[in-house]
Amino acid sequence: MAKVEPKAAAAQDRYDLSKLAILVVDDNLHMRRLVRDMLHAFGVGQVHESAEGGAALTILRQTWIDILICDWVMEPVDGFELTRMLRAATDVPNPMLPIIMMTGYTEAHRVLAARDAGITEMLAKPFSAGKLYQRLIATIEYPRAFIRSPRYTGPDRRRFNNPSYEGPDRRAKRTAFRPGA
């Protein structure tokens, strides 16, 4: 009988999100509540809310949050600044958490700016429940390495590993770091 190899990297088709804690940050009350209710419908156990980045950072300091979903345009602290503050924070229990940025900004230069600030996924507004679910599952199924460097702190901006890549290795002098090692 042929041996069936388990698909180690295969995506699941069922998820139990009841143990996840997600923080939703949006200054639009109705949008924030809709996202909250969609997450509860997906089965997410804990959904925390905040109307702007400064208050969100306080929650992130006091509570373990698995995933942050935040709007870009908010006052006084917007999602862009919140991302930078979070990635640089030394007093947050989970500064490497995935960040899903919700935004109506869809121009390429703005998407790249958000990526360079350290976000993990973008969710274009307006969005459907399907798109929100897709981004949520992407953060669960496809975790990326986390980079800390003088110029950038955030998830690896290289999404794809190309095993047949033959060009120069610009990370030849990198140092692998493991928490607690």
Next chain:
Amino acid sequence: MSEKMMVQIIPPNHKLKAKAAGPNSMTKEQALGRAEAVVKSRAAEFHQVSIASIAMLADFWHATAKKPGEFDEKDVRTLAKMAHDLKGQGATFGYPLVTDVAASLFKLLDRPPLKHPAFKEVIEVHVSTLQVIIAHNMRGDGGGAGQALLKGVSAAGEKVINATPSLKGILGGEQPEDDEDDDDFDRFAPL
């Protein structure tokens, strides 16, 4: 130590995936079915919220338009933020036509051609169109009438924008000349 030597690469972990495996699991179809039921159950609330949001934008615009002299950049920025919010919430709340018209208004206000003689008039046309859409509860693409409205305001906005190139972005900084709208975020996502 060189900059390259200071780079730390922390390997990915699968803690979230482990956390997402449990006895209360549901399929994507089940999860989306529940979420879409939530959205459907709140249609009346979204209608009221959309009415209020558009009324707020219209009130602010009419107060701004009455002020003597040139436009205050702060007022234009506030109006742009309102248009941006409407663009984001419109289709999510069941009004994609609101999203399209608000997107056209935001495009105009993000790089405001303050000196153009038709600037004020084109803003007015956008605001009036948004009021018509919500007053007639035009859901979806609004049909033939909705598309005709959209075509009209978009053309008016483009005409004013194209007559005054290389303007500064008011909410998001300078717009590179070769940059174009790109709604395809999927190319940044692995799924």
